[in-house]
Amino acid sequence: MNRPMTKERDNPVGRSGQSNLPSRQGLYIHVPFCTSKCPYCDFNSVPVSGPTAHPFDSFEESRYIDCLMAELDSRLKSLGRTTFNPATLYFGGGTPSLLSAESVARFISHVNKVRGKGGGSSSSLSIEEITLEANPESVLQGPVSNDKAVSKDKLRGYLDAGVNRLSIGVQSFSDAELKLLGRPHSVEEAVTAYEAARAAGFENIGIDLIFGLPGRTVESWRESLKRAVELRPEHISLYGLTIEEGTPFYARYSGESVEGPSGSSSLGSSSLREAGGTPKDGTINDGGTITDETYVALYSVAIEVITGAGYDHYEVSNFALPGRRSLHNSSYWSGAEYLGLGAGAHSLVYSSELGKGVREWGTRSWNISGVSEYEVAVERTGVATEGSEELTGESAALEAAMLGLRRLDIGIVAIGFKERFGALPVDFFAGAIDLIEHGLLYKGGEGGEDLLLTPKGVTLSDTVIARL
Structure with missing residues (x-):
């Protein structure tokens, strides 16, 4: 948003929180394409370069956007919805900033037509928050070391399309840690991308950080946190590193052979084991996972540094300057309805009869995860739903508790x-x-x-x- 939100907007579902049904709706768009597949990542994403690459050119980009629009129309029709008025729209991934500003504008315009608001960038402001996830390398025209210019036109294009919140995947302010994570950008490039977003006109920027990297120190984590708050983003999200089976990171720390994004096999033969806590020098053991004590120490340092800089710790993993909480994620945590579009996207929907005496716990559904399979399914039938699940009262209550407790x-x-x-x-x-x-x-x-x-x-x- 271009102005601070009031307290009511900061807590959009009010004190009723998880009562019968929050009226807000969210729209999530999954963009699975990435510059490369990070070795720790088990998200539904595909690299666009290298031996295992999924083709991603202007034709493929246009095809994917066409499928997203067609899926939206078909899903609303199948749900019997005559109106759909999402308060928030979130482009997640993957790396949504690989999309051109024109593609983003085309999709947002279609959403506004579905909402009955007509096309054009001005009408998109009626959606309170439109977030786009971005990685530093995808908003740069080349490495900073080569004196390549930042793609400011692309960033301004996102703004013109209606995007009013940018979430940048910085992950660390240590080049050594970025290398360990397999990230394709440097600290300098991350800072340059952030400053370019500010220069382009973004007044609501969030950054993501990862902690718990094996072989690193508590002090290196503290330094990353200090660099983060010095930039003064409106929002900071923290993610503890987990070693997921099937990823190159798992191979590195378990000795198992896993096909990496470049076609390579096992990255190491050390065993997957718990570290022995935080040694006196603050080093985190190079054993893959870390102990609960170490995790708590790292997390506590983060709370200390970030809240000490004036941020509200409003959710377990999220911090925001006053009035700058993520509206989209806040709706998730309140149990609000959301529709997910794209390869592997998930949805939670309620009966259109709610409010007329119908009691329902909600239906979860999920899409086909393969990009090509998703596109073929949508082009043939209009939808790509792989499965669905009716929530029970018990499962809905457990979910309400889990999400509610996260809102501190x-x-x-x-x-x-x-x-x-x-x-x-x-x-x-x-x-x-x-x-x-x-x-x-x-x-x-x-x-x-x-x-x-x-x-x-x-x-x-x-x-x-x-x-x-």
Whole structure:
């Protein structure tokens, strides 16, 4: 947004939180194309260069956008929706910034036509937040070391198309860590891309950081955090590194042979083991995974540095300057409906009869993950749904608790939870009292019955949620 949001907009679903059905809708667009496949990544993404590349030229880009538009039309028709008014639109990936500004504008224009608002960039402002994920290398015309200019026209084109929030995948402010992660950009290029986005006119920028890299130090993580807050982005997201089976990182730390993005096999033969905590010199063991103690130490340093710079720690993994919380993700955490389009995208939808006495827990669905298979399916039938699942009352309650606890200043809202599931959260979950007694949860809120994480519980949030 181009102005600070009010407190009401900062908490778009209000105190009802997880009551019967948040009225907001979100639209998620999955763009699976990447410059290269990072060795730790198990997301649904495909490289556009190298031996295993998926072709990505102007024809393929146009074809994919055509499929996204066709899928939107078909999904709304199959759901019996005469209107669809998403409050937020999110281009995720993959690397959405590989798309041209013209392609992004074409899709947003189509969304506005579906919404009945007509085409054109001005009408896209009626969608409160339009986020596009970007990687530094994809908004540069070449390496900074070669004195290549930043593609400011591309960034301005995104703004003109209606994108008002940019999320940049910086991941680290250490060149050594970026190399370890297999990222195709340098620290200098990340900073240049960030500054170019500012110069282009973006007033709402978020950056992503990864922590828990094997062989690195707590101090190197602290330095990355300091560099991040010095740039003063509106939003900072943190992700703890996990070693996922089937990735080159798993091969590196388990000794198994895994086909990498360049066609190479095993990257190493060291065993996958837990590190022995944080040594006196602050080095994180080179064993792949890290202990809970080390994870908590790294996470605690992040909270200290980022909140000390004036950011609100509003969600377990997310920090924002006042009024700059992610509206799209906040809707996710509130249990709001969202429609996912593109290869491998997921959706959560409710009956169109809701509000007319119909009680429903929601339906999850997911698309075919292969890009070519997705495109063929949409071109043949208009949809590419691979499977779906009707949520039960129990699974919906567990999900509401998990998502609610992640929202640190809201938690599981008792009145909304009881309206939907028939009991207060402290009574519904057998483990709640024990977690309160151990100082991991506390009861708060207007009626004193909401459940929220304590500061200790925040650092052990996965454990708390599992014990529920």
